[in-house]
Amino acid sequence: MPSLETIQVFQSLNSSPHAQLEQSASLGDGVVAALWNNRHDSQDYHAPTHHTLSCYIGGGTGTYRRDQPDRKGAPDKLCVLPAGHQSSWVINGDIRLAHLYISPEQFALNCVTLLDREPREMALREDTFLDDPLQAERFHRLIRMNWNEPGERLQTSSLAHELLAHVVLNQVGLREGLKLKGGLAPHLRRQLVEFIELNLAEPLSLGQLAGMCALSEYHFARMFRESFGLPPHQYLLARRMNRARELLRTTRLAFGEVALECGFASASHFSNTFKQAMGATPGTYRLAFQ
Missing domain, CATH: 2.60.120.10 (Jelly Rolls)
Incomplete structure (x- = not known):
C-alpha cells in the first residue's frame, strides 16, 4: 500500500x-x-x-x-x-x-x-x-x-x-489515440485470468504461466506487466487476498482451510501475509463482518 x-x-x-x-x-x-x-x-x-x-x-x-x-x-x-x-x-x-x-x-x-x-x-x-x-x-x-x-x-x-x-x-x-505494443494478446490475457482464478489454491509458477503463452519467463513477465499494470506475483497475491476476504466473510472455514484454498502452505504464513495486506489478522477481519 x-x-x-x-x-x-x-x-x-x-x-x-x-x-x-x-x-x-x-x-x-x-x-x-x-x-x-x-x-x-x-x-x-x-x-x-x-x-x-x-x-x-x-x-x-x-x-x-x-x-x-x-x-x-x-x-x-x-x-x-x-x-x-x-x-x-x-x-x-x-x-x-x-x-x-x-x-x-x-x-x-x-x-x-x-x-x-x-x-x-x-x-x-x-x-x-x-x-x-x-x-x-x-x-x-x-x-x-x-x-x-x-x-x-x-x-x-x-x-x-x-x-x-x-x-x-x-x-x-x-484512452484516445493509443496504439498498444508489447502486451499479451486479448485471448491470452483472458485465458490467464480464468486459469489463475480457477487455480488460486495451487502453487503456480512463473514458468507455468509463461508456458501457457509460449513465452520465456523474462518476456512473459514484461508483457504481463504491460497488459495488467503490475507484475505476475503481485496480481496473483491480490487475487488470493480477494478470495481470502470472500471466504472469511461468507464461510466458517478454519483459517488453515482458508489458507490452503488461497494457495498458502500454512495458516501462519497466510495470517502474516493477510495482516500485512489488510492491517489486521484473519480472525479480526472475520469478526468485523459477523
Whole structure:
C-alpha cells in the first residue's frame, strides 16, 4: 500500500498552514483515506502519481478551480482527479472534505477484474463537482466510522472498494489515440485470468504461466506487466487476498482451510501475509463482518 510520503495530494494539503487533517488511514489494497478541513487556502496539484476521489462533506460553496471560476463547490459534490492531472484550486470560506487516494496498481487491477480490459487501454476521466448521491452517501458512511478501530477499519476497506468499483465502471473510458505494443494478446490475457482464478489454491509458477503463452519467463513477465499494470506475483497475491476476504466473510472455514484454498502452505504464513495486506489478522477481519 502507498505510504503517505508518496501521496502528493495529501502532502500538498499537509504542508498548508490552513488545512487540518482530522484523520487518515491506510485501508489496504493500495487505498488510503483522509478527512480534512480547510479555509481560505489555495492548492496546486502537479501530475500526482496516484488517483484521488474527493467528496465535499460540508461547506465548499466558495471553492473553485482557477480554470473554471464560474463553477463552485457545495456539500456532497464529488471530484475525480486522475493520476497525472494538473489543477489549481481556490478555497474561500470553510470546507470539509474526504479523500480516497488510490494507487495505480489497484486501479490497474480493477480495470482487469471489472472491465476485462488492459489497464493501459483505459483512462480515468477527470470530473469536477460531480453529482452522485450514491457515492456521496458512501463517503458519509465512511467518515462516520472510527478508522482507528480495527473492526471498523476493515469495513471501511469494503466501502472504499465500492467507491472505486463505481468510479471504474462509470468513469473509465478508452484512452484516445493509443496504439498498444508489447502486451499479451486479448485471448491470452483472458485465458490467464480464468486459469489463475480457477487455480488460486495451487502453487503456480512463473514458468507455468509463461508456458501457457509460449513465452520465456523474462518476456512473459514484461508483457504481463504491460497488459495488467503490475507484475505476475503481485496480481496473483491480490487475487488470493480477494478470495481470502470472500471466504472469511461468507464461510466458517478454519483459517488453515482458508489458507490452503488461497494457495498458502500454512495458516501462519497466510495470517502474516493477510495482516500485512489488510492491517489486521484473519480472525479480526472475520469478526468485523459477523
